[in-house]
Amino acid sequence: MSTPVLSVDDLRTQFPTDRGVVRAVDGVSLSIEPGEIVGLVGESGSGKSVLAESVLGIVEEPGEIAGGDIRFDGRSLLEMTDEERQSIRGGRMSMIFQDPMNSLNPTLTVGEQIAETVRLHQDTGESVTLSAELKRKIVGAAKNGEAWRRAIEMLESVQIPEPEARADDFPHQFSGGMRQRAMIAMALACEPDLVIADEPTTALDVTIQAQILEELEELKDEFDTAILLITHDLAVVAETCDRVNVMYAGEIVERAETRELFSNPEHPYTQGLIASTPQLENPDATLEPIEGNVPDLIDIEYACHFAPRCPEAERECFERPPEFRSVGDDHEAACLRRGPAGDRL
Amino acid sequence: MSDKNAGTPEFARHAGEFGPGEVPEEYRTEETVEEYTTTRERIVRVLKRDKLALLGALVVVGFILTAAFAPYVAPHGPEQQFGFMQEPMSESTGDFDGDGQRETVTHYLGTDSFGYDILTRIMYGAQISLLVAFATVAFAFTVGTALGTLAGFYGGKIDSVIMRGIDFIWAFPTIILGVGIIAVMGGLGWLNVVIAIGIAFVDDFARIVRGEVLSIRQEEYITAAQAVGMSDVRVMFREILPNAVSPIIVQATLMIPLAILGEAALSFLGLGVKPTTPTWGLLISDGRQFISQAWWISVMPGLAIMTVVLAFNTLGDGLRDAFDISESEVN
Helix, strand or coil: CCCCCEEEEEEEEEEEECCEEEEEEEEEEEEECCCCEEEEECCCCCCHHHHHHHHHCCCCCCCEEEEEEEEECCEEHHHCCHHHHHHHECCCEEEECCCCCCCCCCCCCHHHHHHHHHHHHCCCCCCCCHHHHHHHHHHCHHHCCHHHHHHHHHHHHCCCCCHHHHCCCCHHHCCHHHHHHHHHHHHHCCCCCEEEEECCCCCCCHHHHHHHHHHHHHHHHHHCCEEEEEECCHHHHHHHCCEEEEEECCEEEEEEEHHHHHHCCCCHHHHHHHHCCCCCCCCCCCCCCCCCCCCCCECCCCCCCCHHHCCCCCHHHHHCCCCCEEEECCEEECCCCCCCCCCCC | CCHHHCCHHHHHCCCCCCCCCCCCHHHCCCCCCCCCCCHHHHHHHHHHHCHHHHHHHHHHHHHHHHHHCHHHHCCCCCCCECCCCCCCCEEEEECCCCCCCCEEEEECCCECCCCEEHHHHHHHHHHHHHHHHHHHHHHHHHHHHHHHHHHHHHCHHHHHHHHHHHHHHHHCCHHHHHHHHHHHHCCCCHHHHHHHHHHHHHHHHHHHHHHHHHHHCCCHHHHHHHHCCCCHHHHHHHHHHHHHHHHHHHHHHHHHHHHHHHHHHHHHCCCCCCCCCCCHHHHHHHHHHHCCCCCHHHHHHHHHHHHHHHHHHHHHHHHHHHCCCCCCCCC
């Protein structure tokens, strides 16, 4: 196996509050190989987005990374200086956001925004100081450079019709789907090694959703980019991902190859998730909700975070932290009652 | 074929006439695109629609032009003396342009206690008064925006320190603070006036900008900008400030009349520019002791101040509507 593009090791990100420390990400490990699409699934509030922010190094104050390590292409991001990290963000690693309505700056044209990202990270011979930016705007020379050409090229590759004309449009003149495409164009403009897509299709309707996912996959092949796809939508995962990590209350509870996970879910939480999703093959099956809610992440005292909602929980589940156990081919679950160890009753 | 299918041939005849994406002529609709309106377009539009704002704008432009071309449009030189305290519309006869012939001139607004023509003095006074007002607002705008942006963007300790300083400025009445600052700096001169009133106005800009920055920095495109590797300074200047510009412009328009009044007040108190320089505040002050004999010396420059302040205010109100800013946001 080659070096993973991203490997997260026992990462802990927490937010101090008046009521105590919120452990949004509590000992998460995962790795992504080059050119792979890895899914990260979980309910709202399970810490998926905080994990993404931690990887990019843009956790909002007063949140902080309290432990663990994040290695990008073998180098620890946490040991880098701010400048080094800044040059990686948007260049070799970028992010696609959930809400396409809000993730583009309304005062700059779409083309300008993509071109600016290119200028920041690739040596196009165009100065990126603010005064140079202003001068370009006044002289109108912004469109002569290589960065602008690249922006148009990117818009074209994400299937925006008439890219030359649309590059001059402002974000509000784009539809939701087009904005998300423009976002993708921006994220991929510098051919990053890793793209973190945080719920990229959640705000879009299903037809557009399918198109965007398809495009992401095509672009992944074209640029050989690894993608960390964060979503709460199992259908999206099943459709696109090579491997899946299931996250619950700040922890990863199960990881497996996609097909394996859907056919043999092992962790009770994953089983619950799948049982609560409508199945096309079996439309008459009753949907089984998971009882209860995601716990308050402040000072969870019991060992397995899922134990209070788990139909199979026993006293031991509250006392002894579950470790990952192999439950199949390249398939691990963090549950005391699973695996060959024989705790299964 | 039974009767049941009797209706279908009617449709079948046209089957395939309109494929996907094709629409009969009469059902075609023009594609409409919502126009982006630039700041300039919005200002032009409001001036067209809001006649009061247009009038304000015209008066403002008129005053600025008069000030700029005072040596050409003023009827006399600023130092040229006539009879003392002549009434408005009175006339003087004499050789005023030095061509050896006697002519009669009208003093539309009268003359003051030194025999200067008041209309002329007001026109020249507009130069200093407007210049000081614009410079003051520019100063307050720059400093206030910078402080407000830093406070809003970084939050925490930086925010607390900056905003406590701003509160300190805010708690003082403008004129008293201005007097204090001039006393500390020592000496008269228009630059000192600009700095004194400018500092007193910093809080208004800083508060508005901070509020805007606080709300804008929650937007996802700010996180997105950080995620593509933009530095903090870049995020502030390229992403946040352009989105906060409307309330700042409106605030600036509404602050200019206050700056004119501030300068006039300081000059009136004798803390403004050199006493011989004509400014509106000094003109009013000069007429104070003669108010019972020659009311026009103080009233005429007062009217000038009133007119231009009113004009700026109607213009500012119009712009506020144009940018759709709620009244509570700017003061």
